[in-house]
Amino acid sequence: MTQQALFIIFGGTGDLAYRKLYPSLFRLYEKGYLKDNFAVIGTARRPWTNDHYHEVVMNAIADDGHEADRTNSELVRKFASHFYYQSHNVNDTEHYVALRKLADKLDEKYELKGNRIYYLAMAPRFFGTIAAHLKSEKLITDHGFNRLIIEKPFGRDLKTAKELNDAISAAFSEDQIYRIDHYLGKEAIQSIAALRFGNQVIASLWNKEHIDNIQITLAESLGVEERAGYYETAGALRDMVQNHILQIISLLTMERPRAYTAGELRDRKVEALQNIKIYSEEEARQNFVRGQYGEDADQEQQAYRNEEGTDAQSQIETFVAGKLVTTNESLAGVPIYVRTGKRLAQKSTQINVVFKNVDQNIFKSVADADAKLLQNVLTLYIEPDQGYRFDLNVKNGNQSYGTMPIHLEYHKSAAEKAKVPEAYEKLIHDALDGNRTNFAHWHEVAQAWRIVDVIRQTWDSEEAEFPNYVSGTMGPQAANELLARDHRTWVYNPNR
Known part of the structure; x- marks a missing residue:
């Protein structure tokens, strides 16, 4: 039209x-x-x-x-x-x-x-x-x-975000304001709802009885490049977690909308964010870690503090990993692990939904040391690849009854990806049509700041020992220890 x-x-x-x-x-x-x-x-x-x-x-x-x-x-x-x-x-x-x-x-x-x-x-x-x-x-x-x-950024904290929103709202009503989060324009992010609510087999398993944990990784291989000036005022927590990651979490944890409309989706996303537990400072300290990249192993890439435009003693984080939990009844108690960072091993944005192991492994009785069942994992590839993967256990084909994992995979071809509208194209088109489905509502922005502000305030009260990870790795060791404490590991690990 x-x-x-x-x-x-x-x-x-x-x-x-x-x-x-x-x-x-x-x-x-x-x-x-x-x-x-x-x-x-x-x-x-x-x-x-x-x-x-x-x-x-x-x-x-x-x-x-x-x-x-x-x-x-x-x-x-x-x-x-x-x-x-x-x-x-x-x-x-x-x-x-x-x-x-x-x-x-x-x-x-x-x-x-x-x-x-x-x-x-x-x-x-x-x-x-x-x-x-x-x-x-x-x-x-x-x-x-x-x-x-x-x-974005819609403020630096809840206070400044509210001041900004009040100033804009004096001239425009909420239904006239379109807050762009370009992740919401990505085809793979918009497909989360189709995956969850368009497949009965997935919908029936999307709960605390079957899901062990959810992992979200937004990894970048580049450093801050020419954005050092901006990054010194923002950091990874404000730049990535407050908006992109929490928007993804709202789509992964929200209840089923009655219809796929802007109003219904907004209400369910706001509800989902309101169900994310807001930590005390001590809980934030226990459940979130930060990092800043140093030189790479060959000393070919410089440390963040040596980038042009940064403070030589900068306390700004270029990496964040954390654990969040929801009080949403269907997923209550399921940990949501998130991480994002610069100068990591590879560029990759993906979501890993890890399902619980079966209660009883009947193959343990088989005289085969290989009779081990791995956890089923559903992976959503966001970028640069786009697609899905589901890890299953099957018989290994030997004389004895051992098991092995296989992967059911679908990846968009280059021709298919070429047909997908770029995020900004999609969002500008939606704005022309008056379709606010894939834009952030003020209540979503405000609640996201409430979640993040405690973490930011906790970190600002303490001095970090930076740099604490080598460029080209997947971040500081503390990010691995965060999951190890719960007897879990990161699914996506290109350094493994």
């Missing part, structure tokens, strides 16, 4: 707009979701012209992987012609007056019916100022839809 809308991108000269927003809008244009009735205004401090802006947009499409002949095609040029640039100071009221005049002119030219999407691709400290000016200078139309898309 073709949509009509004006996009106003604050931060139009930034890296996010270049790498994600412009290529995603072009893919929607290629596929016909956007046609003639759309326009984009890019704003930032730089004094660009419209012609230069068009070149930037076309270069962004080229850098996204399109062939040169396609990039220079009439389709790309026609797409770029819908883009307009205005130099803008977010604190200057007069600039919003000029922005409104341009927006109204484009609304009439492209017959956009007052539909507007405001994308704040800027630092969160500007969100409240921009939202207030959009309202006071009457850029918010009284006809058509008005939707505000904001990027």
Whole structure:
């Protein structure tokens, strides 16, 4: 379905707009979701012209992987012609007056019916100022839809997140606010609900009677790279756990929605997060560990503290591992182990659902030392691979009755993955359609901060002995000891 809308991108000269927003809008244009009735205004401090802006947009499409002949095609040029640039100071009221005049002119030219999407691709400290000016200078139309898309981080803790939300909510209602968590735009994350609630055999086993533990790994092989400045203010806990990991946990632990709608999904996810136990400081100390990468074994990769833009005595964590539990009746007592980090052995995001061993192994009576049953594990591969694997026990084929594990696997082919919309493309499309299913609600954000704040406060009260893991490994030894204490091990272990 073709949509009509004006996009106003604050931060139009930034890296996010270049790498994600412009290529995603072009893919929607290629596929016909956007046609003639759309326009984009890019704003930032730089004094660009419209012609230069068009070149930037076309270069962004080229850098996204399109062939040169396609990039220079009439389709790309026609797409770029819908883009307009205005130099803008977010604190200057007069600039919003000029922005409104341009927006109204484009609304009439492209017959956009007052539909507007405001994308704040800027630092969160500007969100409240921009939202207030959009309202006071009457850029918010009284006809058509008005939707505000904001990027994480949503604050640094619950207090600042609430201040940010209050500032935005003074101009936009909750149903107009679209908080992007790009993990929610990933096909494999969206498929969790289909796996859990679309298969009776899985749904019947998804409970504390059958699941021993759940493991979530978001591992990155790269270091902080050019994000050191940001990372020094965030760290892995705020950057990954508060949003991506807790969103995944809500999808894994929520009760079955009555229907797959934005409202039902939101209510179940909020409920799931409210059921995650909020630790005391002592419990946080026992159940969460942090790490910071040092040099690799060959001293070819430098330690975090030696990265450009970091403090030589930095206490910022580049690794987090922890254990969470839910009071949700169906999964109460099932431990949820999470870990995320930079400069780990391999890049991999995966979920491992470990099922309990059978109560009685009847094959122990067989005179075969190999008669050992391994735990059944259901693995969801999120990235870079996409697919599923289920580990089962079968007879080993020998004369005696030994057992061996086999793996039922499905992986998307390169051709299949090429057809899957990129996360930002999917989420921008949803915002155009007014579909808030895959966006974070304020109640989810607030509850996630309540869970994380205690851990952050506990760590901030103590000095860590960093660095404590070698680049190219799977993090500090304390992460393994966290599971060993419960007589468990990490399923995903590329160093094994």
